[in-house]
Amino acid sequence: MPHIKTKPFNREILNYHQEFNDFITFRATDEHEELWGICYEGVEFLLHLKIDSDGNYLLKYDKVTRPLKVELLKKSIAILADILKLEILSANIVSYKTKAPLASMYQKSIKDFENIEFGTQKVSLEVGFGSGKHIVYQATQNPDKLYIGVEIHTPSAQQLLKQIGLQNLTNIWVVNYDARLLLEMFASNSLEEIYVHFPVPWDKKPHRRVISPSFLTQSMRTLKIGGTLELRTDSDRYFWYALQTFFAYPKIEVKVHKNRDLEVVSKYEARWRRQAKDIYDVWVVSHENSPQDRRDFKFDFDTIGYNNGLKNTLPSESQIFEEYFIHFERIYSIVGGGWLLRVAMGSFDRPEHKFILMTPQEIRYMPSPPVATLTNYHVHQKLQEFLNE
Ligand SMILES: C[S@@+](CC[C@H](N)C(=O)[O-])C[C@H]1O[C@@H](n2cnc3c(N)ncnc32)[C@H](O)[C@@H]1O
Numbered sequence: 001m002p003h004i005k006t007k008p009f010n011r012e013i014l015n016y017h018q019e020f021n022d023f024i025t026f027r028a029t030d031e032h033e034e035l036w037g038i039c040y041e042g043v044e045f046l047l048h049l050k051i052d053s054d055g056n057y058l059l060k061y062d063k064v065t066r067p068l069k070v071e072l073l074k075k076s077i078a079i080l081a082d083i084l085k086l087e088i089l090s091a092n093i094v095s096y097k098t099k100a101p102l103a104s105m106y107q108k109s110i111k112d113f114e115n116i117e118f119g120t121q122k123v124s125l126e127v128g129f130g131s132g133k134h135i136v137y138q139a140t141q142n143p144d145k146l147y148i149g150v151e152i153h154t155p156s157a158q159q160l161l162k163q164i165g166l167q168n169l170t171n172i173w174v175v176n177y178d179a180r181l182l183l184e185m186f187a188s189n190s191l192e193e194i195y196v197h198f199p200v201p202w203d204k205k206p207h208r209r210v211i212s213p214s215f216l217t218q219s220m221r222t223l224k225i226g227g228t229l230e231l232r233t234d235s236d237r238y239f240w241y242a243l244q245t246f247f248a249y250p251k252i253e254v255k256v257h258k259n260r261d262l263e264v265v266s267k268y269e270a271r272w273r274r275q276a277k278d279i280y281d282v283w284v285v286s287h288e289n290s291p292q293d294r295r296d297f298k299f300d301f302d303t304i305g306y307n308n309g310l311k312n313t314l315p316s317e318s319q320i321f322e323e324y325f326i327h328f329e330r331i332y333s334i335v336g337g338g339w340l341l342r343v344a345m346g347s348f349d350r351p352e353h354k355f356i357l358m359t360p361q362e363i364r365y366m367p368s369p370p371v372a373t374l375t376n377y378h379v380h381q382k383l384q385e386f387l388n389e
Contacts, residue, residue, distance in 0.1 A: 002073040003060035005052070007087040014084075015335070023079070026357070028332035028340035035062065035332055035340060037357070037366070040076045043067045044367040046355065047077065056089060064342070064353045065367050068107060068154060068176050106164050107157075108148075108173045113185035114372055115295055121146055124193040125186075127179040127210055128152070130266060132160035134197055137264040139172045145192065147172045150179040180215055180350040184373040186222040188290035194219050197232040198268045207349050211242050214349060216249055216284070221293070223286035231282045232262075234272040239280040246284050253285040297377040299369035304388045306360045310339050313389045323347065324379050326386070334359060345379045346370065358387065 011034065014024060025037040025044075034049040046062035059080065061073045074093040081088060122145040126135045129149040139147045149172060151157045157176035164172050175182055183194075202208045211231060219229040233239050246254050260281050265273070272279060307313070311331050318327040330342040338359030346352045355366040370376040 001061050001066075002070060002077055002093045003058060004077055004081055004086070004091040004093060005089040006057045006059065006081070007089065008051075008055060008057055009084060009086055011049075023076075026338070026340070026359070027335040028338075029335065030330060030332045037340075038076050040072055040079075043069075043072055045073070046366075047073075047080075057086075064355060066154070068109075068157065070154075070158075104161065106170075106173050107161055108175050109368075110175065110177050110182060110185065110371055111368055113175075113182065116185070117187060118146070118190055122192050123148060123190060124195070125150065125179075125183070125191055126195040126197070127183075128196065128199055129160060130156055130198070130268065132156070132163055133264050133266045134195065134262075135160070135172060136163055136167065136169065138195075139169050140167070143171055145171060148175065149173070150175045150177055150182045152176070152178050178350060178352075179210060180212075180218075181352065181371040181373070183215065183218045183222060184371060185295070187295070188221050188292050189224050189288075191222045192224060192227050194223065194227075194229045195232075196230065197266065198234060199231070199238065201233075201235040201238045203235075203237060206241070209238075209241075211238075211245055212349055213245055213248065214347070216245060219284070220249070220252075220286050220288050221290040223288075225287060225289055227286045229284040229286070231284075232269075232279065233282075234268070234277050234279050236278070236280075239282065242282055246282070251287070253287065255283040255285070257281040257283075294374065295372055297372045297374070297380075299365060299372070299377075299380050301358075301363035301384060301387070304363065304384050306338075306358060306363070307387060307389075308337075310358065310387065314341070314386060318344075319382075319386075321378075321382065324375050324382075325351070326379060326382060328386075329353075340366070343383070345376075345383070347375050352376070356383075356387075363387070 025039050028035045036047045038045055038047055045065040045067050048060050048062055050058045052058055059077055077093050124145060124147050126149045129135045129151050135147050135149045149160060154176050157174050160174050196210055199210045231242055246252055259279055314328045318325055324346055327344040328341055329344055332340040334340055341356040343354050344351055352370050354370055357364055357366045
């Protein structure tokens with residue numbers, strides 16, 4: 001991931017550089033590091049500035065706010081290095097000229113799904129598409145259906161976007177996000193299929209598994225009547241865990257198949273086949289006509305004011321409530337006044353990390369509000385109480 005290591009430089013210079021006013025929107029510091037709010041080509045993200053053990057400076061990307069286009073990070077770091085005339089010791093920001101990303105219109109952000117309605121358009125979702133072989137195959141076979149692929153791993157998302165461009169596909173959307181959160185954004189009864197092929201088993205951290213009771217509930221809500229959730233796995237343990245999860249659901253139709261041949265074999269599947277491993281398919285059919293969820297939640301901070309003493313009032317321990325938690329992980333003070341908070345929050349099995357920017361002029365999530373779920377709305381209400389204290 002993009003970064004540069006430089007000799008130390010006078011950071012105060014940033015305060016006087018006119019060129020930076022729209023580019024670096026703020027600087028925030030705590031005892032360990034400095035964060036720069038960057039706005040570049042209309043995209044907002046953060047860069048970290050750390051001092052290493054030799055006293056040199058390391059300028060690098062931030063995981064939580066990282067944009068999908070790595071080029072934006074590389075270019076913004078290169079611009080900073082150029083304007084500040086930094087003495088670079090090592091770098092990883094070489095830009096390779098690639099063809100204009102034809103597929104970028106097929107790249108969607110979580111915000112694009114707020115209150116989305118598909119009307120008569122048939123829509124399927126693939127969770128964790130990896131190399132994208134299966135979703136590309138499906139999209140090619142069913143040109144009238146829209147395939148939404150959600151993948152948490154950014155390079156895989158980029159690879160699929162490239163494939164879409166190369167094969168001139170027009171019916172795939174790519175979302176680089178946690179599928180467990182994205183699923184909550186869909187309207188009830190809107191999906192034909194949900195594919196989960198070879199999910200990471202997470203044997204030691206089961207709470208990170210994609211399949212869970214809440215994922216099943218959301219799948220049953222978002223699938224149309226007759227729609228299927230399709231799990232394909234090579235893991236005996238995951239297979240039995242999934243069956244147990246599915247059968248705990250009050251009313252359910254489950255079908256199971258062993259060693260079924262698919263028209264398309266992914267990289268993972270090919271590996272398991274070479275090892276003569278058993279492969280299990282499990283289908284769960286939805287028979288629910290689910291009521292629509294409320295999805296028009298607001299995530300603004302209009303009812304609270306700037307709190308100059310915030311740092312002294314926020315709890316340092318995780319705050320655990322019945323269905324969610326809030327943890328104020330880091331509190332940075334903004335040069336010139338204000339606070340930048342890094343917060344871990346949300347449901348226990350699918351938490352989000354967010355930044356909250358609080359200055360005398362504005363209070364907002366950065367770069368975007370949490371996913372608009374009922375749980376996150378409750379989290380947001382509680383957060384306001386903490387910020388208002
Ligand atoms: C073992 S790979 C399987 C890839 C592909 N489905 C296949 O059959 O080859 C699992 C994929 O799921 C993705 N993944 C894991 N957790 C995820 C989540 N919560 N949301 C979206 N993708 C996830 C991983 O990044 C990885 O690409």
